[in-house]
Amino acid sequence: MQKTTHATWCLTPILFCIFMAGCGSGNDLASVQGKVTLNGRPLEGATVKFQPTAPEGSSSSGMTDADGRYELMYTFSTSGAMPGEHIVSIGTAGTSADDEGCEVEREERVPAKYNTQTELKRMVVPGSNTIDFEL
DSSP states (O other), X not given: OHHHHHHHXXXXXXXXXXXXXXXXXXXXXXXEEEEEEETTEEOTTOEEEEEESSTTOOOEEEEOOTTSEEXXXXXXXXXXXXXXXXXXXXXXOEEEEOTTSOEEEEOOOSOGXXXXXXXXXXXXXXXXXXXXXXX
């Protein structure tokens, strides 16, 4: 009986810490939205990716609509990005589904200096951020 009680007292704080570590509320994320233009026109169908410069940071990304507007998503169901400095890449290359559900390749319409050789950096501050890109 004493061994069980002792084991319970030892394990309870450990289990509590493990439980609390997995219960992040996501309140540390900042909302980020904006507009992307290329040569003065809205850039539709581009992926906008923010990668924190901090090594422990996770990226956020969004897709531009017909008006060039995007909103960053941290996960599929959670919007936002980690506050701090980010390396930003914007591109249109990749695959997508056509009207019949077949996979099609999309060509890159954005210069490499904004995606594979990106030179873009932006700061995300706590709260709401509007970050536009004129490429």
